[in-house]
Amino acid sequence: GAVVSQHPSRVICKSGTSVKIECRSLDFQATTMFWYRQFPKQSLMLMATSNEGSKATYEQGVEKDKFLINHASLTLSTLTVTSAHPEDSSFYICSARDTRGDGYEQYFGPGTRLTVT
Amino acid sequence: AQSVSQHNHHVILSEAASLELGCNYSYGGTVNLFWYVQYPGQHLQLLLKYFSGDPLVKGIKGFEAEFIKSKFSFNLRKPSVQWSDTAEYFCALSKKSSGDKLTFGTGTRLAVRP
Secondary structure, three states, X not given: OOOEEEEOOEEEEOOOOOEEEEEEEOOOOXXXXXXXXXXXXXXXXXXXXXEOOXXXXXXXXXXXXXXXXXXXXXXXXXXXEOOOOHHHOEEEEEEEEEOOOOOOEEEEOOOEEEEEO | OOEEEOOOOEEEEEOOOOEEEOOEEEOXXXXXXXXXXXXXXXXXXXXXXXXXXXXXXXXXXXXEEEEEHHHOEEEEEEXXXXXXXXXXXXXXXXXXXXOOOOEEOOOEEEEEEO
């Protein structure tokens, strides 16, 4: 099956700094990737849709200037949390859409746990 | 806006027991429906999906789900669970009109006792 990786798996940063999270599709090309946020004991909330070669589409209530998304290649999307604050601490998960076959399935990365101190 | 409800937050079963996890959604249009599983320490994996056709969908590892349009439901079933089925299960939908954006339910944590 298709594999999606995320790096780093865990990151701790100080308030006010920026953190970059990478999402890679390892064995397929993904024109579309998605970024989710998961709070403890809650569901995944879609933050934005990342499109290769164009601007990301953000969900309502997500600050585009705070959560910068870049999808520079068909296998890599990055999420940068700018000027991070403790309330940004969360589990961030990406997925990549595999358009091979018939299902347009999304494959999920293992997630990145961000802790802002 | 669409939403997905999973009413069972925690389920504890003994091995060989039958499983049914509820999933109801709210949306007036046509949807695609999914069940994902997250084993401890692992990433989300697709169990099964419904796009169209036969409302009874079979997935991996002996799981199946039935789409009942009149009830806006897509319950997950397995006739006999194993200890290795211990995981968190998420129901999700995407609107056929808006591509692949997924809306997830809150998840059901299943613990299977050996």
